[in-house]
Amino acid sequence: MTFSLALVVGAIALAGCSGLPGLFCPRPGRWGQKAATWLVVLAAVAGIGGAAVALAGETTATWHGIALDALSAWFLVPVFLLGALGSVYGESYWPQASHPVNGRRLRLFWGWLMAGMGLLLIARHGVVFLVGWETMALTAFFVIATEDEQATVRSSAWAYLVATHLGTLSLFSLFALLRKATGSFALRPLTVDEAGIGLLTAMFLLALVGFGLKAGIMPLHFWLPGAHANAPSHVSAFLSGVLIKMGVYGLVRILGLLPAPPVAWGVLLLAAGVASALGGVLFAIAQHDLKRLLAYHSVENIGIIVMGLGLAVLGRATGHPDWVLLGLAGCLLHVWNHSLFKGLLFLAAGAVVHATGTREIDALGGLGRRMPWTAAFFATGAVAICGLPPLNGFVSELLIYLGLLRTATVPATPVWPLAALSAPALAMVGALAVACFVKVFGAVFLGLGRTPVTEQAHEAAPDMRGAMAVLAAFCLLIGLAPGWIAPLLSQACACASPGTQTGTALASLAPFAWLSAANGALLILLGIGVAVSLRLLRRHPVRRPGTWDCGYAQPTARIQYTASSFAQFLSSIFGWLFRAHVDRPRVTGAFPAASRFASHVPDLVLDRCLLPMARTVERWLGTFRRLQQGLAQSYLLYILVAVLAMLVCTMPLGEIIKRWFCR
């Protein structure tokens, strides 16, 4: 066991134990929480240290079913980073003093969640992997259900539990098939003659379903919006930023093991990615709940990540190492980037919820004046998630775009139009994301407050701001200096796709230096421009009346465009997809009574397919319910009937019938 692996194992153990001291501290005291936070931070330092060694290129030998390589380390970094930042944030967001009952439980499961993810990332043995996977999956259920006194929280936690069990079921089958092919549970690359294409495709599809359910790829995302919206905000940040990436890790790892993928796998992944990205962002636009909206954006970003992966598989299938490299690099870098900006956005949303007590976007407004830091952090996250320069989201999307556009430069490959057409789809996703984030940033932080809750809003506590500042700084850093992380990225890519030559290749395919220059120039010019405009403001006479209202005599905050009205044009274009439930107000007579308008967009899969289907099945099976009356006598009767029936089965019926009817 090498030093780096020992560091990571130690970090996992520390994280797993972090909640234990709290169980022995008195409920109202804050020392249990302090101890948990310090332990998690310590674990993060050790874990990221170990991961850094592995990212530098050191691959350890397998030791009792665990090992550390650059790909594991790449995914370990966000686990530990967001785990620690979430804990620090939780000090003020979920203090033990105001959550005496569920606070201790939350921290215990938080530590176990980190430990489970760490274990599955270093596992090289099917059983070890599944132990880590189930630890993660089950503790995630408990952290989602933190506020289990609320009915909505319970129902979304149950939806999550059903989804995760389905996923685990396919993973069991996947590892069973893997064992059938290789003869052991060890996760090692297969060779072409070990498994036929049928078996390989079965394994690929099982991996796609099992890991896709966790990642939230579009038709399998149904548990995600509810679970992420109803968990406490730092938990949402951890789930959205890190947990769903474990599905991506599983897919990348398993695809790296399966040899010679056919073109169809790549096309399927690419199509799933496009569907997720477009569907996720479209449904996000239709949401009224701040955290539900962010959760749908996770579906979108997972789609972008899967597009990168699909391109890489397509590249392997058709023999284009440049597609493989750009696709994988975009996929993996977007995993980091999404952890950073989605974590940031959920933490900022948490600050808003903490300050106002509501997640309803249309109830908020004008918070930028009372919470300037939170507003600035949210704006940073919003620009980053839209993939706009000069922040990190732009870099990873650019890698994927480059890969997709490169498919059009190859003279004769039959699949190029499919891959190339994903580029305009990604452009549409980008434009829709801008629409969505302008909507939510404008409606929550700009303008005037729409309801009284905004008037008592307060800025986030220093440790909450600190956690957000770290994430925002990383967003800026990756945007400005992508060249610094390029070597780490190519190490991870080399691990994810053995056989593809990497090293200097990524730097020659992607214009990292130019990106740094362009993003730097943009930032410098913006700085100069802002300085000049501040000078203008100082030198010119500035009057500050109200907003121009076209002569309207009595403007109020209620005449502002709400988030719903902002999205109305887009919702009408995509109305065929949304099928919104609309409650129209009835306005009759000269003096109509007060009335209200409400609209709600049900989820495409959960509310429109799965629940109706489940209800139908329930109705069919409901007829059997009258058998179950709870009366001991009737159960005895059933037993008697069953025993008799079995006896009848053992009788030689043919013989009896013959005796009765034959002469």
Place this chain on the structure above:
Amino acid sequence: MTNLGIHLGLLLVLPPLLLGVINKTKALFAGRQGPPLLQVYWDIAKLMHKGIVLSSTTSWVFVAAPVVGLVTVFLAGLLVPQGPFPAPLSFAGDVILFAYLLGLARFFTTAAALDTGSPFEGMGAAREVTFACLAEPALFLAFLVLVRLSGSLSLAGMLHAPLTISATVEAAPLVLVAIGLFVILLAECCRIPVDDPNTHLELTMIHEVMVLDHSGPLFGLILYAASLKLFVLGTLLLHVLFPFQAGPAALDWALYVLELLGLAVVVGIVESVMARLQMRHVPYLLTAAMLFCAFGFALLIR
């Protein structure tokens, strides 16, 4: 070096003239004398000396937006080559930077509109982001066609490719792309038939209504950035429309400026002979642009 200087000079100085040419053309069609060609320069200069009215509801976003709008469009202008000359900034993938710089400008312009809390500006912002969702894929489809024809991933390589194309098979997609790009230009620069820069009814506008509350030097920046955007997108379109080369550098520069002014005249003619579309019909126009580019793409699938 000289060419770089001319590129920067034209990029910084020429754009307001295009608006002047458009206005003059429209005046001629309407039988008026119209404002002088250089009127937009005087307007910007005047605005730069005026005081500022800032709504009391606004925050830093409102002040930052005009700066972001100008800086991003200027950087985008450095990526687009003028005439047959190389662009100051050019690398594989700069085409994505180009599109996303315009996206950054849109993010801040629309956010600043929401910052005022005015329902009219919210309306304009909602329209702007909605139309962009249809214009953006059209733009990328056009880029795809150019990438396929040129085999290059940098804007300069892509846009200079039509110069060398002789076969009709390759010219046909370019014609379709040119139509698509022209519609995108009209939409992105908020000209008729998508938006009417001259209307006085806030309810029916897009760009002008978003900047209703901006005033003085900040509004000057916005006006200048709008003309710059027309200049940059027009330059992009000209490569597809007129892939011709005169030979000597001086002639090429003159030809380029003439083509640009000609494009402004065409925009002016379109504005004079067409009415603004109903707002709910604009998506159809943009979808048509997308389809033109998509047909261009389909012609290249072999």
